[in-house]
Amino acid sequence: MAHIPERMCIVCRTRRPAGELFRLRADKLSGTVVADTHTKQPGRGAYICRNIECIRLAEKKDAPRRHLKLAVCEGLYRQLEDML
Numbered sequence: 001m002a003h004i005p006e007r008m009c010i011v012c013r014t015r016r017p018a019g020e021l022f023r024l025r026a027d028k029l030s031g032t033v034v035a036d037t038h039t040k041q042p043g044r045g046a047y048i049c050r051n052i053e054c055i056r057l058a059e060k061k062d063a064p065r066r067h068l069k070l071a072v073c074e075g076l077y078r079q080l081e082d083m084l
């Protein structure tokens with residue numbers, strides 16, 4: 001049986017298969033948290049469920065900043081919503 005890697009949402013702390021979450025990463029170049037659209041890019045990562053509730057709550061609680069110690073990039077939450 002294949003092992004499915006699980007990741008934990010930084011908002012609701014639910015563990016899910018990695019494919020069911022968005023990966024955010026600390027982008028050293030811009031000094032912000034960005035959406036990792038290719039999944040293998042370098043940088044510390046954090047995960048958020050692919051649902052509107054966790055995206056909205058992440059924005060409200062500023063969860064990515066607390067986890068990755070960087071401000072999120074302009075328009076990040078709208079970008080995630082567009083990817084739902």
Ligand SMILES: [Zn+2]
Nearest residue numbers: 009012049054
């Ligand atoms: Zn979640």
